[in-house]
Amino acid sequence: MREDTRxxxxxxxxxxxxEQGYEATSLREIAEELGVTKAALYYHFKxxxxxxxxxxxxxxxxxxxxLTWVRSQPKTPETRKxxxxxxxAKLTNPRYLEVARFMERNQTAMRxxxxxxxxxxxxxxxxxxxxxxxxPLAVRxxxxxxxxxxxxxxxxxxxxxxxxxxxxxxxxxxxxRLMEP
Amino acid sequence: MREDTRxxxxxxxxxxxxEQGYEATSLREIAEELGVTKAALYYHFKxxxxxxxxxxxxxxxxxxxxLTWVRSQPKTPETRKxxxxxxxAKLTNPRYLEVARFMERNQTAMRxxxxxxxxxxxxxxxxxxxxxxxxPLAVRxxxxxxxxxxxxxxxxxxxxxxxxxxxxxxxxxxxxRLMEP
DNA sequence: GTCTATAGCGAGATAGAC
DNA sequence: GTCTATCTCGCTATAGAC
Numbered sequence: 001m002r003e004d005t006r007x008x009x010x011x012x013x014x015x016x017x018x019e020q021g022y023e024a025t026s027l028r029e030i031a032e033e034l035g036v037t038k039a040a041l042y043y044h045f046k047x048x049x050x051x052x053x054x055x056x057x058x059x060x061x062x063x064x065x066x067l068t069w070v071r072s073q074p075k076t077p078e079t080r081k082x083x084x085x086x087x088x089a090k091l092t093n094p095r096y097l098e099v100a101r102f103m104e105r106n107q108t109a110m111r112x113x114x115x116x117x118x119x120x121x122x123x124x125x126x127x128x129x130x131x132x133x134x135x136p137l138a139v140r141x142x143x144x145x146x147x148x149x150x151x152x153x154x155x156x157x158x159x160x161x162x163x164x165x166x167x168x169x170x171x172x173x174x175x176x177r178l179m180e181p
Numbered sequence: 182m183r184e185d186t187r188x189x190x191x192x193x194x195x196x197x198x199x200e201q202g203y204e205a206t207s208l209r210e211i212a213e214e215l216g217v218t219k220a221a222l223y224y225h226f227k228x229x230x231x232x233x234x235x236x237x238x239x240x241x242x243x244x245x246x247x248l249t250w251v252r253s254q255p256k257t258p259e260t261r262k263x264x265x266x267x268x269x270a271k272l273t274n275p276r277y278l279e280v281a282r283f284m285e286r287n288q289t290a291m292r293x294x295x296x297x298x299x300x301x302x303x304x305x306x307x308x309x310x311x312x313x314x315x316x317p318l319a320v321r322x323x324x325x326x327x328x329x330x331x332x333x334x335x336x337x338x339x340x341x342x343x344x345x346x347x348x349x350x351x352x353x354x355x356x357x358r359l360m361e362p
Numbered sequence: 363g364t365c366t367a368t369a370g371c372g373a374g375a376t377a378g379a380c
Numbered sequence: 381g382t383c384t385a386t387c388t389c390g391c392t393a394t395a396g397a398c
Contacts, residue, residue: 005381017289018289019289019292020289020292021204021289021290021292022289023202023204023205023290024204024289024290024292026372026373026374027373027374027375028372028373028374036381036382036383037382037383037384038374038375039375039376039382039383039384039385040381040382040383042374042375042376043381043382044381046375047374047375048373048374048375105288105289106289107286108198108199108200108201108202108203108205108286108287109202109204109205109290111200111201111202111205136351137338137341137343137347137348137351138350138351138352138354138355141330141333141334141337141338141351141352141355142355142358144333144337145326145330145333145334145355148333149322149326152322152325152326152329153322153326156322156325157318157322160318162318166318167318169319170317170318170319170322171319171322173319174319174322174323174326177323178359186363207390207391207392208391208392208393209390209391217363217364217365218364218365218366219392219393220364220365220366220367220393220394221363221364221365223392223393223394224363224364225363227393228392228393229392229393
């Protein structure tokens with residue numbers, strides 16, 4: 001029982017965009033790997049950018065939810081720690097992690113894409129919630145690295161002979177250490 | 182007394198490639214900003230890729246020098262710390278930092294470019310020198326973030342009302358903390 | 363060293379048959 | 381829902397005059 005075509009396009013596009021870059025990946029390549037012609041793609045997505053938008057949608061709602069939550073909480077060290085943990089929980093969804101990597105690797109190419117632009121904005125606001133403007137610069141740099149370290153820690157560990165659980169815990173450990181004063 | 186045309190092409194290309202992305206920046210745009218036609222660019226660089234190669238050259242030699250140095254040293258905590266400090270010293274050259282940012286933002290687009298490929302390779306080897314294979318994963322993740330944190334810490338602080346010296350010290354502080362056990 | 367003109371290509375996108 | 385055929389566009393790169 002195979003997935004529907006729309007999902008397979010997203011899956012293949014995400015893979016190729018991440019490996020080769022967004023601009024370097026043509027619709028012809030995606031179609032070829034899917035086993036159809038590129039004209040068929042246009043039945044499922046109006047444009048190439050629409051494919052990206054559908055990928056971004058996998059993340060945006062999650063992060064906006066976190067942002068809403070954190071803003072309803074008191075700005076305490078405990079809230080910050082909890083935010084890192086909740087973000088890490090979202091990241092246990094492999095699709096989320098893959099989309100994050102795609103965005104990270106194609107930052108500039110995606111510069112004018114509204115959905116991606118919104119995503120960056122939300123991530124910046126989330127990072128802001130981890131920081132007090134009055135803190136020393138070193139503290140702010142350290143805290144601003146926390147969420148990215150969750151991503152990067154997992155990316156770099158993916159081919160280790162370790163369980164997802166172990167990788168997850170290690171990434172969280174480093175991220176939380178970056179949050180300490 | 183203005184710079185020669187070749188340097189100005191590099192300068193403009195570096196700026197546009199970083200802001201808009203490599204593929205999204207056409208030679209026409211570069212030429213326009215320079216005030217010539219794109220045909221003129223081909224007198225100074227054989228291809229678009231050659232411009233990138235000339236940019237990469239600004240970094241590769243520096244990093245290879247560091248790699249040679251660190252491999253001539255005993256693998257001690259002191260050597261590692263000194264490597265971070267020496268890398269930070271290279272980063273005080275604004276051009277180096279800009280080229281690092283260009284590469285970071287255009288990773289996938291530059292995937293098949295030999296010079297950029299070599300650069301990534303050397304950076305990975307440099308990061309390897311900061312790690313013992315036997316260390317726990319959390320320690321290895323932490324140490325692997327150190328050099329990148331020097332870049333990112335500076336990028337994110339560039340519009341703060343602080344001196345380069347203060348930014349530099351803060352970034353080093355965070356990077357060294359990531360090196361501690 | 364810079365210009366005009368253009369070759370040559372592959373991209374995204376569309377029309378209309380099946 | 382997928383196909384063939386085609387349009388249009390902008391890009392890299394080159395030829396050759398000045």
